[in-house]
Amino acid sequence: MKLRSSFAGLLTLALMAVAGCGGADEPTGASGASAGGSGLEKTTINIGTMPVVDTAPLQIAMEKGLFEAEGLDVKPSVLAGGAEAIPKLKGGSLDVSFGNYVSFFGAAAKGAIDLKIVSDGFQSAPKTHVIMVPKDSPIRTVADLKGKTIAVNTKRNIGTMLVRVAGRAHGIEIDEDENFAEFPFPEMEGALKAGTVDAAIVVEPFGTFIGRNIGARVVWDTSQGPTADFPIAGYAATSEFVAANPRTVAAFQRAMRKAQKLAADRANVVAAIPKYTKIPASAADGLAIGAFPTALDAARLQRVADSMHEYGLLDAPIKAQDLVFAGE
Template sequence: MKLRSSIVGVLALALVTVTGCSGADESTKDSAGGSGLEKTKITVGTMPVVDTAPLQIAMDQGLFKAEGLDVTLTPLAGGAEAIPQLKRGSLDISFGNYVSFFSASAKGVIDLRIVADGFQSGPKTHVIMVPKDSPIQTPADLEGKTIAVNTKRNVASMLVRVAAKAHNVELDEDKNFVEAPFPEMEGLLKAGTVDAAQVVEPFGTFVGQNIGARIIWDTSEGPTADFPIAGYASTAEFAKANPNTAAAFQRAMAKAQALAADRANVVAAIPKYTKIPAEAAGSLAIGGFPTTLNATRLQRVADSMKEYGLLDAPLNVQDLIVADR
């Protein structure tokens, strides 16, 4: 979500380059609780999107410090940055979308492990929108039409194809989809350059308010209801060498994700790390924040990827999960 990778274009914070610590000498041992962390200082890749609100909550509430972790957040301008930075060790753990993570792992680009769940779709977090005067009423009307997505062959186009198939319409990645950054979709719809667009929050709210664009389908319902969107990953090497550190990160994030079940906590956090103003944060559609890693849930993503040609062979997600401790 690149699933969600282009979401951050308009919201991106200044990119910070931080080199993560390696090694596990006495200077990196936890001295606060005797928990035996292999590393106490870790660098985590993040993005200024609603999905990462729990990460901000964990920082604000001192949940990482309570686990003996000194966490430095590195804002990423897009999900594509996460994988090379994890690979070269400048990030220890990073937020990113599951489609990109699973694709990179399956292709052998990087040996990844999913450390913590992050975000799942909710009502109106991922929608298909059309101009207010468009004759398109349902996904069945998308046959032969052009649809803007932030990235082809990723979660955006996959969600649209799932919705269309539920309405007996087969869409083609090359013939039906055009790539466009989320901030540009409003202009494309207004000009009639595309027939529809797959839009995520906060852009869905803004496009509706600004040009009266209509939602014809919520891709967070039906076969893709509560669909796993993104999580936090490390390299397999990091997870193996730092099991206690990974477990401490998991515990802190589980607490933060639980706090994010209260919408008020998410709304309060959003303006602190994004450019979304406080007055707009309260009106956004917000999805779910799972507190545990569940292989069965995440397998939905891999199975859909295989069905829609984004994976050449089946992928067993269980093999990529770092068990909660």
């Protein structure tokens, strides 16, 4: 899932910038290195992240020493987009990575990777994922999108699914292949202004900036109705890594739970955003910010899997529970 920022140059800059227990024994991890007296199989872990609002808790955890308190030395690796996470996890250059659930579930269902979700990350909230049109567009409701061209950052992913759910709720079917055109988030403002597309499914901080820059209007906030409070993204590891390093993963989970809890205070998120993105503090304060769940709940994530199957993003149903590592 690729979220970024703007004000003309800021849009591009954001994308470029662009989510154990102690014991007496000293177990050996997959690399063969002893974890010393920490009780962890592996103390240094490589984490895939993105400089977007969704990963604020990860930044908070690093800043406040929450990983260090668990005996972990976290090495963040910035990804250009969520699609990078799958091959890097599979290849072992990342131990854990941030990514959107649609990508993770889709890759697992296709057999591209055997993974486990180890921490929840981000949940939609009002204005975090919106459908926008130019200010002078005749489109006034979701029903008016029938037969129109809609910009999305990636086809057959979370954005198209949210638009199609909105369309069905308004009595229209939006075709996955015919009605969407791919544009990176920083280019959507120009596409709307030029009339290249009729609408765009936009995420924060782009929604805020596109509205300010060209007066684009929101015709539908996707965080309502059937997709209200929708699980968007989390952190995953390969099943092999989890099996070989259960105490290390549990330590990561404990640190993230504490960080997600701290992120419930909007001030902590707003303060963190400018430190790892190109979004200035003045802009961060005005963004729509989603929620950061503290519990990894398979029942919640099943909503994503069920919607994916309903809208043709999964050939067969899957059980989110099978992909979740609850840990402690």
